[in-house]
Amino acid sequence: MHSDEKERELKFAADRMLGRLTRWLRLFGYDTYYSPEATPGQIIYIATKENRVLLTRRKKTCELLKTNCFLIKSSKLGKQIKELMDRFDISTDITYARCSLCNSIIKPIEKRFVKSEVPEYTYITHEQFYICSGCHKIYWKGTHQQRAEASLRRFLQDEDT
Numbered sequence: 001m002h003s004d005e006k007e008r009e010l011k012f013a014a015d016r017m018l019g020r021l022t023r024w025l026r027l028f029g030y031d032t033y034y035s036p037e038a039t040p041g042q043i044i045y046i047a048t049k050e051n052r053v054l055l056t057r058r059k060k061t062c063e064l065l066k067t068n069c070f071l072i073k074s075s076k077l078g079k080q081i082k083e084l085m086d087r088f089d090i091s092t093d094i095t096y097a098r099c100s101l102c103n104s105i106i107k108p109i110e111k112r113f114v115k116s117e118v119p120e121y122t123y124i125t126h127e128q129f130y131i132c133s134g135c136h137k138i139y140w141k142g143t144h145q146q147r148a149e150a151s152l153r154r155f156l157q158d159e160d161t
């Protein structure tokens with residue numbers, strides 16, 4: 001793994017109670033499997049097969065898997081992120097590497113191609129755009145990133161989030 005690559009080495013699979021945490025891990029650039037329909041057995045299978053750390057709030061799931069499982073104790077997003085930071089030393093930089101909705105890789109796209117896809121003001125005031133290779137959601141640097149960083153700071157400070 002080269003240090004200039006945004007791709008992160010650690011991969012996760014999160015159970016259905018961890019949808020919000022999943023979206024944030026993807027914003028941080030971590031490949032995170034998540035399906036609200038997946039049963040604990042299916043998630044264990046995927047985590048094992050794809051060498052992912054299984055994140056769960058169910059003690060039973062961790063007991064079944066034994067290795068490569070991390071039990072998330074808190075139901076609050078900020079505390080969940082802190083638990084992960086303590087255990088895995090994860091980076092909480094907001095990257096443009098992975099789609100927070102579908103986990104696919106995000107790629108730069110030429111500005112002229114997104115003209116009909118984004119609000120006019122956004123088009124005029126931004127230069128760098130990205131597209132998800134999976135669901136084709138358009139991202140842009142600037143407001144997205146600033147808003148995400150502000151929310152993250154709030155989550156990490158506020159015990160009740």
Ligand SMILES: [Zn+2]
Pocket residue numbers: 099100101102103104132133134135136137
């Ligand atoms: Zn996507």
